[in-house]
Amino acid sequence: MFEGGVYKFNELKELVEDLGGFIIQELVMQTDTILHMAFPVEDEREIREKVKELGGKLIDLPLAGTEIMIVTPSLGKHHAVNPLCDIGEYLRRKGAITNIMGLARGVGKRIAQITREEKRIMEECDAVIFVVGNFRECIEAKLNIFEVINVPYLIVGGPPKLECEHYVGGIGRRTDRMRRKEEFDKLEEMTTKLGEILDEKRKEVEEDPLAASPLFIKELIELVIPPIPGEELPIVIHIDGLRLNIEEQDEPRIRNIEVGKKKLGEICEITKSLYKGYLLKILPEAVTGSVFY
Amino acid sequence: MEVTVEVEGADEFATTSYAKICQDTFRDLGVRTSIDHTYLYINPQEHLFLISVKIGRVASPIKVRDVTQPEIDKLKITDEKYAPKLLAVLWDAYGERVQQVGRLEIGLKLTDKETEAVKELIVYDPREDLIARILDGIDRILPEGARVRYPIPSPERITIIASENPIGEEWKTRAADMLRSIETNV
Numbered sequence: 001m002f003e004g005g006v007y008k009f010n011e012l013k014e015l016v017e018d019l020g021g022f023i024i025q026e027l028v029m030q031t032d033t034i035l036h037m038a039f040p041v042e043d044e045r046e047i048r049e050k051v052k053e054l055g056g057k058l059i060d061l062p063l064a065g066t067e068i069m070i071v072t073p074s075l076g077k078h079h080a081v082n083p084l085c086d087i088g089e090y091l092r093r094k095g096a097i098t099n100i101m102g103l104a105r106g107v108g109k110r111i112a113q114i115t116r117e118e119k120r121i122m123e124e125c126d127a128v129i130f131v132v133g134n135f136r137e138c139i140e141a142k143l144n145i146f147e148v149i150n151v152p153y154l155i156v157g158g159p160p161k162l163e164c165e166h167y168v169g170g171i172g173r174r175t176d177r178m179r180r181k182e183e184f185d186k187l188e189e190m191t192t193k194l195g196e197i198l199d200e201k202r203k204e205v206e207e208d209p210l211a212a213s214p215l216f217i218k219e220l221i222e223l224v225i226p227p228i229p230g231e232e233l234p235i236v237i238h239i240d241g242l243r244l245n246i247e248e249q250d251e252p253r254i255r256n257i258e259v260g261k262k263k264l265g266e267i268c269e270i271t272k273s274l275y276k277g278y279l280l281k282i283l284p285e286a287v288t289g290s291v292f293y
Numbered sequence: 294m295e296v297t298v299e300v301e302g303a304d305e306f307a308t309t310s311y312a313k314i315c316q317d318t319f320r321d322l323g324v325r326t327s328i329d330h331t332y333l334y335i336n337p338q339e340h341l342f343l344i345s346v347k348i349g350r351v352a353s354p355i356k357v358r359d360v361t362q363p364e365i366d367k368l369k370i371t372d373e374k375y376a377p378k379l380l381a382v383l384w385d386a387y388g389e390r391v392q393q394v395g396r397l398e399i400g401l402k403l404t405d406k407e408t409e410a411v412k413e414l415i416v417y418d419p420r421e422d423l424i425a426r427i428l429d430g431i432d433r434i435l436p437e438g439a440r441v442r443y444p445i446p447s448p449e450r451i452t453i454i455a456s457e458n459p460i461g462e463e464w465k466t467r468a469a470d471m472l473r474s475i476e477t478n479v
Contacts, residue, residue, distance in 0.1 A: 078437045108438020108457040109340050133436065134310045135337040159306050172310060175317035 001064070001095060002035040004056020009033050012050050019043045022215035024065055024237055036064050036095060038215060061095025062195045065215070065237040068096045069125040073112065073132065075102030083171050084131055086178040087156065090187040091129075091194075097236050099125065099275070109138040114145050121274050126239050127152045127198055129190075134158030134172040152197040156190055168193055198239065205240050211267040211288040212259050214242050217280070220257050220264070225250060241268070245277040254278070260291030267291060298333045307335060311434075318433045322426045327351050327419070330479050333434070334471060341460075342435050343468055345452040345475055346427055352419045357382070358412040361399070368399040368411075379416050386414060427451060445472055 002012060006028060012035070013023060021039025028034075033056075039047055051058045070088055072079040079102075088098045101121065105113050114122075122128045130146055132139050136159040143164060146153060155164060158172020168190045171178075178187060214237050225246060227234045236243040246254065255265030264270075267288045269281040298312045311333060319325040329349035335342055360372040360379060370376050376397075383391040383399065387407070392400040403411065431453055439455035445468055446452075454460060454468045 074437055076437055077433050107436070108440075109337070111438060111457050134307050135335075135436075136304060136307075137337040138340075138436075138438075158310060159304060172306075173314060175314055175321070 001059045001061050002033070002037065002051055002056050003059060004033055004051070004054055005031055006033050008054055009035070012047075012054060012056075015047065015050050019046065021047075022219065024215065024218075025233070036061060038065065062191065063091060063198065064095035065239070066096050066126040066198055067124075067236050067238055067243065068098050068194070069122050069128045070098055070100045071106075071122060071128055071130050072100070072102050073106035073108075075100075076107075078107075078133075078173065079131060082174040082176060083156075083178055086183075087129065087131060087171070087187065087190070090184075090191065094191050097233065109135075109141045112142050112145055114148065117274060119148060122149055123151050124243070124273055124275060124279055125151065126201065127154065127194060129153070129194065130155045131171070132157040136162060139164075152201055154190065154194050154197065166193070166197065201239055208284045208286060210240060210282045211262075211285045211291055212282060214238060214240070214280075214282060217259065217264065217268075217282065218242060220259060221254065224253060224257055241279060241281040243273060243277055243279055251278065254280075261293065262288065262291045295329070296331045296333070298335070307337070311335060315434055318430050319427075322430045323419075324423065324426050324430060327423060328427070332475050332479075339456075340439065340458060341454065341456045341464060342439050343452070343454045343471060344431050344435060345450050345472060346431065347450045347479065348423070348427070351423055354415045354418040354420070356412065357414045357416055360416060363408070363412065366401055367394075368401060370397040370399065373397065375416050382414055382416055383411070386411075424451070443468075445469055447472060447476070450476070 016023060016037050016039050019039055021037055021043070023035065023037050025036040048058055068091055070084060072084055084100060088100055091098050101118070103114060103118060105111065105115070128149055128151055130153060132142065132155060134157070139155065139157050139159065139162060146155060153166055155167045156171050157167065157169055160169040162169060168186070170186045171190070178184070218235050218237060221235060221244065234245050244254065251270070255263065255270060257264040259267060267283055269283065271279050271281070273279045296312050296315045298308050298315070315331050315333060316325070319328055319331070327349055328346055330347040332345040333343070355375065357368070357379065360370065360375045361368040362371050370379065380393060380399070387401070387403065390402040394400040401408065401411070428451070431451070435453070435455045438457045441456050441458065441460055443454045443460045443465060444452065445454065450472070452468070452472050454464060
């Protein structure tokens with residue numbers, strides 16, 4: 001991530017594109033600029049030099065290019081604002097796009113449940129974080145309702161240890177902000193664990209490569225539908241697809257975008273998101289065949 | 294305020310965190326000084342919770358002179374938090390003779406006698422909504438899933454048992470016993 005001023009900032013963008021990198025996200029707030037970018041590892045020195053020349057900072061983002069859903073049993077005072085927003089903010093600082101979701105009937109021990117629609121909304125994202133409370137018994141009882149989710153997930157709760165693979169303890173229900181060092185360490189531990197499970201998913205995608213990279217498709221879409229200045233997150237990158245905030249009448253145009261020798265509609269499953277915009281799930285190359293022949 | 298948290302069948306983490314939640318919640322609602330003792334019983338295995346709050350001294354009412362500074366034909370608001378209540382009280386008492394001239398200024402057209410009397414008007418009495426605030430606090434402390442509630446009446450305390458399951462007679466009598474033992478010990 002580049003953090004700095006707008007001075008000569010286009011030069012950095014051009015350099016990244018010349019080197020074969022991508023701009024994942026761009027945010028210009030008056031004179032402050034935040035740029036999430038992806039570029040080949042061997043060009044890091046060149047980029048660093050450019051950033052130094054512009055007087056900005058270059059920060060490593062382990063979660064860039066992912067969308068994370070943070071799920072809590074409810075949006076009541078018991079769970080929001082703390083620690084829900086602390087978790088969300090920390091993940092955003094690490095490069096993720098975050099959504100917060102409160103379940104309709106997620107509270108309690110025996111009575112907790114996840115509806116089918118909620119499950120489908122969660123599965124639109126790359127990973128899910130469940131924020132739960134302080135009782136070991138309640139969390140253990142809820143483990144089986146979390147199991148149905150088909151995307152990687154992490155459970156964040158109070159008790160320090162729990163017999164569950166995807167669990168980070170020590171956060172739980174709180175009444176104040178997480179601002180002390182040991183609390184930041186906890187958030188860091190959570191991010192590391194989330195990074196690990198996302199890496200597993202990335203590896204799976206690498207083993208069965210996609211027809212085209214989401215970053216590449218993003219650039220092609222932007223050529224057809226240029227982003228409106230000031231619009232927030234028109235395109236969100238997932239590990240194996242994209243989320244597009246487009247109008248309904250633009251959908252056929254998106255389908256007809258040419259990717260190599262194929263149409264975007266042929267290499268992607270395009271569905272309307274239950275939550276926001278359209279979802280593009282890029283099919284593996286093994287299914288579509290190469291886009292270049 | 295003294296807080297006792299007793300946990301049956303849960304670990305130490307739940308005990309310490311809930312003691313903190315009790316303290317912080319009551320402090321946020323501004324009722325901490327009015328509570329003498331809080332007892333919290335937690336049984337996550339059977340999903341049963343009991344909270345009992347003993348009400349102590351209540352802060353004295355806030356008068357007009359506590360939140361304003363008198364000037365000639367004017368009152369200057371020193372604590373803006375009470376401004377809406379202050380205006381409502383003054384308008385009730387003197388009607389159109391009271392005007393808000395600026396953000397922190399209230400213009401008065403009163404006789405000398407009334408100007409003295411106005412300082413003693415009560416703006417806000419914490420006694421009014423104390424019970425409502427304590428109940429709000431209890432609602433925030435008890436886990437959200439525990440929606441089945443049963444109050445146990447006693448003269449000095451507010452006691453509520455809560456669970457996600459129907460509360461049986463056995464627990465009601467057990468809770469009453471617990472309440473008696475707290476009352477004798479505290």
